[in-house]
Amino acid sequence: MFAGIGDQVRSYGPAWFFSSTDKNVSYPPIAQNWMKHGKEQPDSCGLGPALEVIGGKWKALLLWQVHKAPARFGELKRLVPDISEKMLIQQLREMEADGIINREAFPEVPPRVEYSITEFGIELDNALIPLVRWGKQHAGRTDGQRPGKAGAHTVVTNAG
Structure with missing residues (x-):
């Protein structure tokens, strides 16, 4: 994805999710890529950069x-x-x-x-631990519920 940046591994704080203007913050490669292309974070919740890394x-x-x-x-x-x-x-x-x-x-x-x-x-x-808990809690509810998934329920209605 971002060849050549992988060897710049450092410890990052949560500040990179919220500020792209602070020159004293050490940004991870994904945030550097966003800033290099002149893109601001899509919103303040940080989902855009997080999903780009772990999606x-x-x-x-x-x-x-x-x-x-x-x-x-x-x-x-x-x-x-x-x-x-x-x-x-x-x-x-x-x-x-x-x-x-x-x-x-x-x-x-x-x-x-x-x-x-x-x-x-x-x-x-x-940061993924709460997502893991949610998945375990709701695993039975989500299994096979979407169309195209094994075990998905198809509802057929008569229009006439």
Whole structure:
């Protein structure tokens, strides 16, 4: 997503969600990208930048796995079995570029690479905890309720 920025991993405070004019704040890569293109945050709630970093089907699951302990590529593939190898590579690269995970390559034969969570990623992971609670609380209510999902209910009415 933002190639070349992934190695600028620092600790970020919540101030970047609210202020794009403060020159003393150290902004994460995603906020730097918004500012570089002259875009202000879409609203003060911070959902735009947050969803741009963690949006999609896989990133939150991958973040959850690496928050427990550093993990190698093959281990992540086993822990999230429905993700394709191509998608796993893409998601890990985007997460590294956004500064939420760190990729460490060890100079060994065979090569070994581990992915671990950054301080910025820990902050994001902590922000997802209420969402996890909500999902667990409402899992039965949301399963199969949307059209096109397995088990979805179809209502047919007669117009005549």
